[in-house]
Amino acid sequence: MNRNAMTYRLFPAVFLLASAVATAAGTATVTQPEKLREQPGSSSWSIMELHRRTTVRVLETRRDWVQVEADGNRRGWVREQSLSMDAPTQNAFASPTRQPVGTDLPPVPRTAPRASNHALLLSLGSAAPASRQDATHAAAIARLMGVPDANIRQPAQAELTLDGLRKALVDLDARMGDRDRAFIHVSGNSTRLREAGRCSTGFTLPTSKDVLTATELAAHVRSLAHRADKLVLLIDTRAGAGACQASEDTVTHSLNEGKSRNILYLGATQEASTTPANSQGGLFTQALLACLDGRATLSAAAGMPTGRELVDCTRTTLANHPGARPLVTLAGNGNLIPAPVMPRGDAISPHALLTALHAQRDERRQISVNGLRTNYRAGGKPMRFTLTSSQPGYLHVVAASNDGFTLLYPNQIDPLGRIERTLTVTLPAQDNQTRPAPRASQSKATLLFLVTDGPRNFFRAGLSRAGAFAAAPADARTLRDLPLEILGGDNSPTCTRSETRNLGPSQLLLCSTSFGSALQEITETP
Known part of the structure; x- marks a missing residue:
């Protein structure tokens, strides 16, 4: 059975609804926890819970209610006030030949979602447009990894306190079953600080002056990895002035010490003093998404790209972007395949x-x-x-x-x-x-x-x-x-x-x- 036939068997309604979706208004993002209901009314039976930042397809609008299709081809009605209608955005790494200026981005391909895959998106940036774009790009990467929308969690801005981040990481651990897979994305601003006599990295929180140290984050990641089949950690930050000069990425040092073979860590740090803020969000995240969804040239010797091959692709992509000079780091097991996407054109042995x-x-x-x-x-x-x-x-x-x-x-x-x-x-x-x-x-x-x-x-x-x-x-x-x-x-x-x-x-x-x-x-x- 080929993959197209397999997809049809799993999701036959996608093909039956193709013409209806094509003429619908597009997609929308759930802005607050909401119930998907059978009929347009608050007293109607609830089909499922929709989490914040879930992407849904818009099918029909009826006064204050919108009919949508959620993950798993489940249709229902949501209050219009709980939705943000998505508008097409221009990505910094769109290919000029495949993506002419002024046209919409092509739909991002998606791996068949699996309920045993999870994602936690921590958008810690203080600039609202960039932070929203970071979350959008990270969610697209999560979908390529096979994470269903219901399992993509992003804490609200008010929850991005030190205690709130710790709770989000503990909640991820509670949701995961043994041998599940997880993706954690961290974006925003970082700083350097002294910790236990050495220079370390910390992530500044937008709602307070608190700092989540990279050492603490790495400890949470190692704890999650004890239960997980595979865990992918992606950190994309802009580094401000700090109290010291770090000679090594703190997360890299921590993961290499633990010899974590089921963790893939992809990190990028852009110096804030030399590069202006990008309203489209982190450049490394954008480049990685372009490598995964086919807009950037990606070479994969075995057909599916490893973490090491994805880093090579992002470096090449960033080199063609003016002013993009982030320090890109790879740690953990660089041979892990984070997403089963397959670039075309490579001869595979x-x-x-x-x-x-x-x-x-x-x-x-x-x-x-x-x-x-x-x-x-x-x-x-x-x-x-x-x-x-x-x-x-x-x-x-x-x-x-x-x-x-x-x-x-x-x-x-x-x-x-x-x-x-x-x-x-x-x-x-x-x-x-x-x-x-x-x-x-x-x-x-x-x-x-x-x-x-x-x-x-x-x-x-x-x-x-x-x-x-x-x-x-x-x-x-x-x-x-x-x-x-x-x-x-x-x-x-x-x-x-x-x-x-x-x-x-x-x-x-x-x-x-x-x-x-x-x-x-x-x-x-x-």
Whole structure:
């Protein structure tokens, strides 16, 4: 099943409503907590809660009420006074060839939202227009990461006190279930201060003279990361004069000390003394959004951009912007893929794709493979190995060659693939019909051993039966859908729309996107 078909199965109403949405007034932002009601009236039945900064599609206006479509294709009515009608804005990094001056921005592509993804947007800037734009751009990035609107939280201006920020971070921890994913965006003004005898960074709060230190923020992030599958932290600030000169980004120092492999930190600091304030918000956030939504040139060796490749893209984009010279920092695990977007045009190596997917593993799950030789002779003895996993789950073994992919396990002979702790596997020999033609020289294969909580369906990723195994060429469909299947897992409505904490133990495992993995290369000789 390709991604378009998958999207249609999950959200069929989107296609049925296409013409209606096209003629509607556009989108709006919820300005205060509000109820989505079945009919235009305060006494009507409530369908769901709409949080502040939720984006909705406007379908119809009836006096003081507006009919909207919220996340998950849920339609209802909201009081007009609780909405701010969105107007198109010109982004600083819009491509002149793809985005002519005077036209609206193209719609931002969106990853299918999943209720186990969360975002917290802390817009700490004192300038209202820039702060609003920071929140708008950060929300667009969150959607590309698959965060549903209902899970995007931004505290109101009055709540941006030191206690208010601490509460927002604690509330994020309370909303998250085990192995959920989180995105935290911090924008505004920063300062330098002395803390425990060293120069540190702090974030100034717009409603008081208090400062949230980077050390405290990093401690909250590390605590969240203990529960999270993946956590992405993005900080985009303008630095004012301080009491000292920091030699190293404080968040970077804190995360590197903790060797946090499931955290990706992207930071940028622009010196306020050398760069005037931008009414469109933080330049780094704008550049990152342009890299993710296709308006900036992005190169991704494995098809989906890693944090390191996104930083390279933002640096190139900022270099073409007059006056934009922020200090860009990357820390944590730069090989994490924050958003499963796929730029076009790059040649993708099947070996590189499996290596990139291996980097997304949960390193708290220990996987070891024993008994596997590094050299095999074509048509020789079957491959045999013993795999040990620190947690039970489902075993999948995927092989990549220069030509494509093969699912070695489970297979027609052993279709279950369940592993408790240790499993010994002997792969069946290929028959004469499926054995490839003899090669004149040796060839290499990359083997990815996956242990997942819930089974993966590789036929959804374009693989088809090839004797005892399943295989697919390294064409555009497979290169797109294979990583989506491995990283996303079960895409049923139960898994995409249910909060993790509301799922039962068995359903929680089926909906889990976390996995452990091991990677090995073997050589086949004629």
